[in-house]
Amino acid sequence: MVPTHYYLILGAALFTIGVIGVLTRRNIMIILMSIELMMNAVNINLMAFSDRLQQVTGQVFAIFVITVAAAEAAVGLGIVIAMFKNKETMNINEIDLMKW
Amino acid sequence: MGQFFKLADLGAIAPELELILWGMGILIADLIIKDKKKLGIVAIVGLFVSGIFLFRLNGVEATAYGGLLVIDQFANFFKLIFLVAATLAIAISMKYLDIERENHGEYYALILFATMGMMFMAGAVDLVTMYISLETMAIATYVLVGFLRSSQRSNEASLKYFLLGAFSSGILLYGMSLLYGISGSTRFIDIAEALSRRPLNDPISLMAMITLSAGMFFKIAAVPFHQWTPDAYEGAPTSITAYMSVAVKAASFAMMVRVFMVAIYPMRPHWVAIMAAVSVMTMTVGNIAAITQSNIKRLLAYSSISHAGYVLIGLIAGNQTGLIAVAIYLLIYTFTNLGAWAVVVALKRRDVIGEHIDEMSGLFFKNPVAAILMLIFLLSLAGIPPTAGFIGKFYLFASAIETGHNTLAVIAVLNAAISIYFYLRIVVAMFMREPNEKTELTYSPALLTVLAVAFIVTMFIGIYPDPFISMARLAIPAGF
Numbered sequence: 001m002v003p004t005h006y007y008l009i010l011g012a013a014l015f016t017i018g019v020i021g022v023l024t025r026r027n028i029m030i031i032l033m034s035i036e037l038m039m040n041a042v043n044i045n046l047m048a049f050s051d052r053l054q055q056v057t058g059q060v061f062a063i064f065v066i067t068v069a070a071a072e073a074a075v076g077l078g079i080v081i082a083m084f085k086n087k088e089t090m091n092i093n094e095i096d097l098m099k100w
Numbered sequence: 101m102g103q104f105f106k107l108a109d110l111g112a113i114a115p116e117l118e119l120i121l122w123g124m125g126i127l128i129a130d131l132i133i134k135d136k137k138k139l140g141i142v143a144i145v146g147l148f149v150s151g152i153f154l155f156r157l158n159g160v161e162a163t164a165y166g167g168l169l170v171i172d173q174f175a176n177f178f179k180l181i182f183l184v185a186a187t188l189a190i191a192i193s194m195k196y197l198d199i200e201r202e203n204h205g206e207y208y209a210l211i212l213f214a215t216m217g218m219m220f221m222a223g224a225v226d227l228v229t230m231y232i233s234l235e236t237m238a239i240a241t242y243v244l245v246g247f248l249r250s251s252q253r254s255n256e257a258s259l260k261y262f263l264l265g266a267f268s269s270g271i272l273l274y275g276m277s278l279l280y281g282i283s284g285s286t287r288f289i290d291i292a293e294a295l296s297r298r299p300l301n302d303p304i305s306l307m308a309m310i311t312l313s314a315g316m317f318f319k320i321a322a323v324p325f326h327q328w329t330p331d332a333y334e335g336a337p338t339s340i341t342a343y344m345s346v347a348v349k350a351a352s353f354a355m356m357v358r359v360f361m362v363a364i365y366p367m368r369p370h371w372v373a374i375m376a377a378v379s380v381m382t383m384t385v386g387n388i389a390a391i392t393q394s395n396i397k398r399l400l401a402y403s404s405i406s407h408a409g410y411v412l413i414g415l416i417a418g419n420q421t422g423l424i425a426v427a428i429y430l431l432i433y434t435f436t437n438l439g440a441w442a443v444v445v446a447l448k449r450r451d452v453i454g455e456h457i458d459e460m461s462g463l464f465f466k467n468p469v470a471a472i473l474m475l476i477f478l479l480s481l482a483g484i485p486p487t488a489g490f491i492g493k494f495y496l497f498a499s500a501i502e503t504g505h506n507t508l509a510v511i512a513v514l515n516a517a518i519s520i521y522f523y524l525r526i527v528v529a530m531f532m533r534e535p536n537e538k539t540e541l542t543y544s545p546a547l548l549t550v551l552a553v554a555f556i557v558t559m560f561i562g563i564y565p566d567p568f569i570s571m572a573r574l575a576i577p578a579g580f
Contacts, residue, residue: 008281015274022267031263038270045277053284061228061286065273068235072266075239079246079262083255092263095256098331 007048015041028090032076039069105165112164112171114153115179116216122146123212130205140194140546143208147187147215154179167287168226177427177575178222178354181434182347186215188438188550189343192445195544196339199448202248211343214240218351225362227276227286230355234272234319237351238265241344245336257335264318264328272315278308279363288363296366309367312359313374319352320408323381330389333401334455338448341397342441345404350430353411357423360415368418375416376508382409383515390522396444397455399522400437403481406519407433410496413512417499420578425495427572432480432488432561439554440477443470446541460526462535470541471530473555478523480558483516488561491569 014037021034043062050058089095110117126139126146133139154176162171190211197203217236224230242265246258280286282304283294298305314325321329333341360371386406393399414426447459464471480487493516500509561568 011277015270018270022263028259028263032266035263035266035270038267039273042270042273042277045274046280049277049281049284052281055284057284057286058280061231061277061280064228064232068232071239072235072269075242076262076266079242079255079258082246082249083252083259086250086252086255095259097253097256098334 004048004052007044011041011045011048013041014038014044026092028080028092031092032073032080036069036073039065108162109164112157112160112162113169113220115150115157115183116219118150118153119146119212119216119219122149123209123216126205126209126212130209133205136203136205137194137198139205139208140190143190143212144187146212147183147190151180151183154183163225168229169220169223170225171223173575173577174354174357174427175219175223177572178350178430179219181350181431182215182218182222185343185347185350185434185438186211188434188442188553189339189347191546191550192342192438192442193337193339194546195542196337196445196448199542200248200251200337202250202337207244207247210240210244214244214343215347218347218354221351222354224355225288225358227280227288227291230359231269231273231276234355235269237348238269241265241340241348244340245332245344247337247340251335253335254337255335257332260328261332261336268315268318268325271311271318275308275310275312275315278304279312282308288358291363292365295364300367300369305367306370309364309371310374312364313371316352316356316359317378320349320356320411321405322378322408322412323385323405324378326382326385326405329405330398330401333404334395334397338397338441338445338455341401342438342445345400345441346430346434346437349404349408350434353426353430356415357426361418361423372416372418375412376505379409379412379416379508380511382406382412383512384409387515387518387522390519393522394457395455396447396457396460396526399457399526400440400444403519403522404437406515407437407481409515410493410512413496413500413505413508416505416508417503419499419503420573420576421495421502422499423576424569424572425492425499427575428495428565428569429492431568431572432492432558435554435557435561436477436480436487436489439551439558440474440481442547442550442554443474443477446470446543446547449542457526457529458536460529461533463530465535467541470551473551474530475527476555476558478526480562482520482523484520486559486562488558488565491561491565495569 018034018038022031025031043065046058046062157171160171214237217233220233224233242258242262245261246254248254279291283291295305318325383406386402390399390402411426411429414422480489483489483493497509497512
């Protein structure tokens, strides 16, 4: 059986990749994907703990996280489409009407 | 294990349940009713009905759904704030949306759904409930911020708010998953129990505490996680900015009080240090950045950042006075800030942005009543007696001194002094500059009602705060 901490290291690594992706990438789609990666890192954590503790709570929580992530992705893509209709760019640096 | 769903649980969530059904009803009615202003009135009626259900739960102390939710005076106090904020926000929206030519039924339904999420947030004592209700509120708000679909600024605001909001939820979730791993439960009480059994410097608890706090600080727009606020507040429809700056903030604080004072209370020595630093930075950066702004919406956005910094003082003090101060401050801030935003909404006319500070010049000569009301709201935001803002700040600073955080209290008072400077910039523009042809107001009966209510409550709490303070005292029993 795979020890729990292996999963946690995987989760932490995925989460870090997600955070770095959000902070450094400039394409809105890739930022959205990085956020999904963070959510899935959390799901791996929850699964690992749920398995370790022999409980179902963590799995239920993970299903809720997946559901909310789907709703969030739908709204996020809607916002991106609404924006794209007005200004054809996917680069976050060019979305700079408001600053300071 | 007993039955999970009981019929009594439905009674416990009656106010929220009613809002969901009403919101769905509005979505259907939107197909039939052509005059969208009527839908706004329907939504306000829905909020009143929800208020009646809430009133019937007054004084009830219960847990529902096997401990996922609690009904107590604390939750009821905050639920009342959300209902009031939503009602006032809808009242200032109706005319505004007509001017923007974006009056749709979804707008009112989304406000009801967001309010429903906030009401669950105030009662959540479980990580799952807290997360779901937080996202219900957040997703509805993302859409509302981007509601002016043809405006690039609104698109941009909504995109920035969405990206940073989702990012912060991810960070928050990571902390939650670690807390679940530590305690094997998602209940706040069990988490507190498990944390108190671990050493104070345990790295995993620290990691969980730091990620959780970072996510929370994003939600209340505390420095250094405040970057999205001015942009989101500037680009959003002004009525939504008003709603967000009071209701979303109050909901996040209600959630924070439960998380910090119950779930991760055993780690208090650590989070107090972090929170004190964040509070000082938030007040200072918010106030100093506000000085340089020439756009009223942006100025009020920075002012709302600094107010989050003040409210954090109550959590740092953490005693009964501190938590009462948090509750009473948020109640006062709801009325005062919505009043100030209502004046800004009144400045909006067709094809005129109506946000620049110059567009307020000479308002006193053209419309003395509006100028004097704005003056009172700004004085209340700055915390000058006899307005309500003074009472809120008084309780916050008193709680800091009671618990020996004297330096923090001094910094907060200095910051309140800085804030007077930029609030008075608006006053100077209104009272001492020549009027230009730009200064015109568009009124609607609903907007006038909001101004009157905000004015009466602001002055009433300032002169005779006792009933509201005893209400807050009931909401926060000793040893919360």
